[in-house]
Amino acid sequence: MSQTIPLSEAKKGDLVTIESIHNESLSVQLLCMGCMVGEEILIEQIAPLGDPMMISIDGALLSLRIDDAKEINVLTQKEKRG
Amino acid sequence: MDKGKQSKEIIQLLLVGNPNSGKSTVFNELTGLNQQVGNFPGVTVEKKTGKITLTPTLKAQVIDLPGTYSLSPRSEDERVTFDYLSSNKTEGKREIIVVVADASNLRRSLLLCSQLMDLEKSVILGLNMMDVVEQNQESINIKKLSKALNLPIIPMNARIGKGIKELKQAIIDFKEVKREPFISPIDGEKDVDNALRRNQRIKEILKETVTTKGDKKASKLTRKIDQILTHRIGGYFIFLFILFLIFQAVFSWSEYPMTMIEEGFIYFGNLVSETFPESVLTDLLVDGIIAGLGGIIIFIPQIAALFAFIAILEDTGYLSRISFMMDGLLKKFGLNGRSIIPLLSGAACAVPAIMSARTISNKKERLLTIFITPLISCSARIPVYTLLIALVIPSEATLGIFNLQGVVMMALYLLGFIAAIATSWVMKTFIKTNESSHFIMEMPIYRAPRWKNVGYTIVNKVKVFLFEAGKIIIAISIILWIMSSYGPGDSFEKIDQKYEKGLLEPNINNETMAEQMSSEKLQASYAGRLGKFIEPAIRPLGFDWKIGISIITSFAAREVFVGTMATIYSVGDADNTTSLKEKMQNARDPRTGEKVYTKATGYSLLIFYAFALQCMATVAIVAKETNSWKWAIIQVVYMGGLAYLASFLTYQYFS
Numbered sequence: 001m002s003q004t005i006p007l008s009e010a011k012k013g014d015l016v017t018i019e020s021i022h023n024e025s026l027s028v029q030l031l032c033m034g035c036m037v038g039e040e041i042l043i044e045q046i047a048p049l050g051d052p053m054m055i056s057i058d059g060a061l062l063s064l065r066i067d068d069a070k071e072i073n074v075l076t077q078k079e080k081r082g
Numbered sequence: 083m084d085k086g087k088q089s090k091e092i093i094q095l096l097l098v099g100n101p102n103s104g105k106s107t108v109f110n111e112l113t114g115l116n117q118q119v120g121n122f123p124g125v126t127v128e129k130k131t132g133k134i135t136l137t138p139t140l141k142a143q144v145i146d147l148p149g150t151y152s153l154s155p156r157s158e159d160e161r162v163t164f165d166y167l168s169s170n171k172t173e174g175k176r177e178i179i180v181v182v183a184d185a186s187n188l189r190r191s192l193l194l195c196s197q198l199m200d201l202e203k204s205v206i207l208g209l210n211m212m213d214v215v216e217q218n219q220e221s222i223n224i225k226k227l228s229k230a231l232n233l234p235i236i237p238m239n240a241r242i243g244k245g246i247k248e249l250k251q252a253i254i255d256f257k258e259v260k261r262e263p264f265i266s267p268i269d270g271e272k273d274v275d276n277a278l279r280r281n282q283r284i285k286e287i288l289k290e291t292v293t294t295k296g297d298k299k300a301s302k303l304t305r306k307i308d309q310i311l312t313h314r315i316g317g318y319f320i321f322l323f324i325l326f327l328i329f330q331a332v333f334s335w336s337e338y339p340m341t342m343i344e345e346g347f348i349y350f351g352n353l354v355s356e357t358f359p360e361s362v363l364t365d366l367l368v369d370g371i372i373a374g375l376g377g378i379i380i381f382i383p384q385i386a387a388l389f390a391f392i393a394i395l396e397d398t399g400y401l402s403r404i405s406f407m408m409d410g411l412l413k414k415f416g417l418n419g420r421s422i423i424p425l426l427s428g429a430a431c432a433v434p435a436i437m438s439a440r441t442i443s444n445k446k447e448r449l450l451t452i453f454i455t456p457l458i459s460c461s462a463r464i465p466v467y468t469l470l471i472a473l474v475i476p477s478e479a480t481l482g483i484f485n486l487q488g489v490v491m492m493a494l495y496l497l498g499f500i501a502a503i504a505t506s507w508v509m510k511t512f513i514k515t516n517e518s519s520h521f522i523m524e525m526p527i528y529r530a531p532r533w534k535n536v537g538y539t540i541v542n543k544v545k546v547f548l549f550e551a552g553k554i555i556i557a558i559s560i561i562l563w564i565m566s567s568y569g570p571g572d573s574f575e576k577i578d579q580k581y582e583k584g585l586l587e588p589n590i591n592n593e594t595m596a597e598q599m600s601s602e603k604l605q606a607s608y609a610g611r612l613g614k615f616i617e618p619a620i621r622p623l624g625f626d627w628k629i630g631i632s633i634i635t636s637f638a639a640r641e642v643f644v645g646t647m648a649t650i651y652s653v654g655d656a657d658n659t660t661s662l663k664e665k666m667q668n669a670r671d672p673r674t675g676e677k678v679y680t681k682a683t684g685y686s687l688l689i690f691y692a693f694a695l696q697c698m699a700t701v702a703i704v705a706k707e708t709n710s711w712k713w714a715i716i717q718v719v720y721m722g723g724l725a726y727l728a729s730f731l732t733y734q735y736f737s
Contacts, residue, residue, distance in 0.1 A: 024274055025156075026520050031277035032152035033522060034190040044305065048314045049410030054525060059218075059298045060187050061308075061525035063406045065413070068520050 002076050007041070008053075008069035014043045016074035023071040030072075034058055041074065094175040095134075095142040095253065098163065098198065099182035100191055101149035102399075102526040104210040106130075107240040108182050109146040110538055112250075119542040126709045127162045128440065130542075136254050143175070151190065153197045154273050157517055158445050167201065178204045178256055180249065185222060185237070186214040186300065186527075188292065192231075192284045193277065196264040199233070206252050207235045208245065214527065219295040227291040232261050241532055304399075304527040312403050321407060324400075325426055328391045332430035333461060336383035343383070347376030365567060366560070374559030377639065378552045381433050381699065385547055386540050388427050388434040392441065393539035395423075397531040401441060402523060409521075415503050416510025418447035418521075425451070425502065428458035429495075432700045433551075436707055437543060446515040450506045452707055453717055456700050457502040459495045459692060462640040466691045467491060469644055473663055474684030494692050501693065501724065547703070554702035562638050562698075566609040573606040597649075604649050609634050623690065623726065624683035624733040626671065633696070640696045682736035686729040693725035 010016055018037050021027040030036070035057050044061065045054040051066040099105040109117070113132025122129045130146040147166055148159035155161040167179075179198055183191030188209075198205050207228075215222060228235040234252045238245025265279045311317055351368045358364040395401040401420065409419030420442045427435035435455050442448040459467075471487050479486035568574070581599045604610050613631030620630055628650050636643040644662070651665040669678040695701065695718045705714040 023520075024272075028154055028273045028277055029151075029156055029520055029522055031274065031281055032154065032190075032193055033524065034187070034193075034281070036278060036281050045308065045312055045406075047312075047406055047410050048318075051410035051413065052406060052521070054308075054312070054406060056301075056305075058187075058189060059301050060190070061301070061304070061527075063402070063409075063521075063523040063525055065409070065521045068522065 004073050004075055006070050007055075007064075007072040007074045008066045010043045010053075010074060010076070012043050012046050015077050016041050016043070017077060019073045019075045021072050023068075026068055026071055033062060034060060035062070040077075090139050090141070092141045092143060092175055093253075094173075094177045095144045096166070096177065096179045097144065097146045097182060098167070098179055098194065099149060099210075100151055100184060100187075100194065100524075102524055103149065103182045103184040103191060104240050105146065105149060105182040107532060107535060108180070108208060108210065108238070108246070108249075109144065110534060111240050111243055111246045113144055115538075115541075117538075117542075119546055121709065122162045122166075124709070125158055125162060126440075126707055127159050129162075134250075136250055140254060142178075142253065150194065152194055152277065153201075154277075156520070157443050159443055167198065167203070176204075178206060178253055180206050180208050180253075182208045182210050182240075184211050184214075185209040186211055186218055186220070186298075188222070188288055189281070189284055192287075193280055195231070195233075196280050196284065199231070199261060199264050200267070202261075204256065204258060205233055206249070206256065207231070207233050208238050208240075208249055209235055210238045210240050210245075212237045212244075213239045213241075214300045217300045218298040220298075221293050221295075223291045223293075227287070230287045230291065231264075232259060241529075300527050307528050308403070308525075311400065312407055317403075317407055321404060324395075325422075328388065328423070329426060329430065331387040331391060332384050332427055332434065336387045336430075339383040340380055343380050344376065347372060347379070351376075366563065369567065370560045370563035371556070373563070374556045377559060377699070378548065378555050381431070381547065382544055384431050385434040385437065385543055388430075388438055389540050389543045390536055392423065392438055393536040394531045396441065397529070397535055399526040399528045402525045405523060406525065415506045416447065416450050416513075417506055418442045418444060418451070421447065421451040424455050425458060428455040428460060431460050431462070432456040432458070432697065433547070433703050434543075436700065436703050437547065439707065444515075444521070445517050446510075446513050449513060449708065449713065450509060452704060453509065453713065454502040454506045456695050456697070456704075456717065456721065457498050457505065457693065459498040460640075460697075462697065463494075463691055465641045466636075466643050467494060467688060469647075469663065470684050470688050470691075473666055473679050474681050490688070494688060497689070498692050505720075546706075550706045551699065551702040554705065555699055558698040558702070559638060562609070562635060564608070565612070566604060566607045566635055568608060569603070569606040569611070570608070574603060577602050577606060601650055604631065604646070622733065623729040624680070624686045624737065625690075626678055628669075628678075629687065633690075633694075636696050638698055640691060643691070643696075680737065682733050685736055686733035689732045690725045690729040693721055693728055695721040 004019055007016070018035065018039050018041060020037060021030060039057055042056045043053060044056050047053070052063050053066065053069060054061060054063050056062070097105050097109055109130060109132070112134055116134070117130055117132035120129050120131075121127065127148055132144045134142050134144060136142055147163040150160040150163045153164055153167065155164040181191070181195045181198060183195065195205065195207055209222065209224070224235050224237055234256070236245050236249045236252050238249065240246065265276070265283055311320060351372045354372065355364055355368045358367070392401070395404070404422065405419030407419065408422045412419055412421050421439070423441070424435040424439045427438060432455050436452050439448050439451045439455070442451060471490055475487050475490060477487060481489045577599060581595060610631050613634055614627040616630050617627040620633075625633070628647070631650060632643045632646040635646045647666065648662050651662060651669070666679050670676060671678055701714050701718060704717055705711050708714070
């Protein structure tokens with residue numbers, strides 16, 4: 001069952017879909033880097049101290065601080081891959 | 083524009099693109115060694131320009147603008163590009179913009195490109211990294227894309243110089259076209275909505291022009307490498323090993339060329355003083371200018387070594403991973419994952435370390451990194467530490483099972499490190515910034531380093547240091563020379579007269595005599611008088627006026643402390659630390675008759691040198707890298723204050 005969570009709570013290997021971004025300036029920045037609502041994100045890695053997280057979107061890898069990830073709501077799709 | 087074929091035209095060519103799109107490689111391929119590096123006015127963002135000749139009648143002034151994702155700037159770098167593109171700085175020249183795009187990540191690159199198109203700029207799109215597109219088994223219909231965007235498009239692989247010739251030809255053939263707006267303008271539209279509409283339009287276009295056959299192979303390989311290099315445990319071991327290599331390079335491999343430079347300058351100085359007649363001018367030339375020049379050039383090996391590594395790390399994509407791995411920890415102190423490189427290199431020398439803070443794009447995090455780096459104990463402190471530790475701690479003293487001398491040495495390094503991060507932690511609340519606090523960083527795919535780029539980076543960094551910081555260092559070194567070579571009134575002549583007789587008599591040891599004379603002269607100089615003048619202020623730290631003089635002269639560089647002490651205590655050979663140590667050990671306070679170098683004074687002085695910013699090269703490079711004297715002065719005052727307070731407490735505690 002899919003549910004909405006902040007991106008910061010997603011686990012390594014999760015495949016999620018961006019549902020909404022609360023912060024407007026963050027939203028512009030993400031758009032400029034090719035991230036928009038409705039896009040699929042794969043959580044590639046989470047740094048050992050739990051911050052930042054590495055995500056991939058449309059083949060590109062991005063590193064995102066947890067503080068920013070909290071502002072992004074995502075829809076979980078599948079459980080852990082592999 | 084057409085004024086006949088004989089007229090010569092210079093156009094302005096702007097290179098614009100996302101970070102990691104290979105823009106710098108395109109720039110290097112276009113301009114070759116014909117490039118200059120400076121700063122954009124008013125900011126500390128590197129500006130690279132170069133001139134190229136396209137045809138006998140057409141030249142271009144190429145400007146490499148900082149990488150950006152869009153025209154809504156979020157960092158200082160991006161603001162420079164934004165300002166450059168939104169105000170017309172063409173000086174009457176025709177302007178052509180080359181957008182360098184990572185073809186394997188077209189969606190992102192096209193957003194910026196579309197914004198430029200809507201500013202009615204003359205745009206050529208260079209699709210770089212076509213080799214990655216091939217590896218990923220994608221194909222781009224260039225013709226169709228060119229038609230859809232109504233732009234000339236040049237497929238490129240700049241790493242091997244592919245597409246450069248075609249790009250030049252496209253610039254020569256460029257013709258203005260009337261273009262429909264990429265997206266219809268809406269008055270008062272929010273940035274978010276505007277970017278969203280652009281993204282949607284781009285997506286539609288790409289659906290028609292890009293076909294993907296299989297998995298993205300290049301990014302797959304990157305993921306595999308990331309499994310190893312950013313592994314929770316293994317990743318740190320690899321990182322530690324690389325840090326160790328960098329440290330070795332800056333700390334010990336650079337030592338050989340540095341010794342050669344040092345000896346070369348001493349030889350050259352001696353040669354000059356022997357060749358030219360004894361005069362003030364010769365003195366200025368030898369002790370002021372040649373010594374000052376030597377003090378600048380000595381930094382080149384360390385700068386070259388550090389930037390060779392940084393260029394490789396950046397070029398391969400590993401630097402972003404370092405940032406990723408260290409960011410969680412360093413963020414807490416207001417720093418950036420990339421701060422680890424300046425902080426560690428600071429243990430060798432603060433000057434290249436501070437220059438390397440440029441890789442941090444957030445202004446506040448970069449400033450904090452620059453501010454705290456000189457607190458890390460650098461290699462110039464070692465001679466001071468060694469002399470003082472040997473002076474006050476017997477070599478057989480132990481703390482538990484450890485040799486006390488070693489423990490103190492380590493404690494000093496630790497102290498510097500703790501002071502650095504504590505300072506940053508406190509300061510992060512005071513520094514305000516208008517920059518976005520979001521930190522989203524692209525992790526480029528792993529690639530082999532381009533040695534040409536590494537070479538250009540080294541050459542550019544060395545040039546910037548020599549010509550920008552060098553000026554300041556020479557000026558300070560001349561001032562210090564005047565201060566220690568001249569005294570008020572006829573005090574120097576009196577000393578000359580006093581020794582003249584003695585020096586001429588053959589039976590008296592001339593060398594000792596000469597040493598005593600230079601000691602007396604130093605004491606009579608402005609620096610000497612200043613040292614005596616500040617004695618009441620440094621008494622509470624346990625320092626006498628002799629230490630005062632050394633503190634003043636060693637503002638040039640910390641290791642000068644040892645040389646000045648040797649002069650004051652009339653030890654001819656400054657390298658002969660054993661005899662200097664003996665003389666210092668026997669030194670007694672003329673007022674109390676007690677030993678000057680007690681444990682309390684020694685510890686206090688050690689702490690002073692751990693904290694005080696006694697290095698003019700650092701001051702010069704900070705002024706340059708922060709683009710203001712403000713931070714350089716705040717740093718000198720802060721570190722000086724910290725040193726004073728800490729030394730005071732140390733002295734009071736131990737005495």
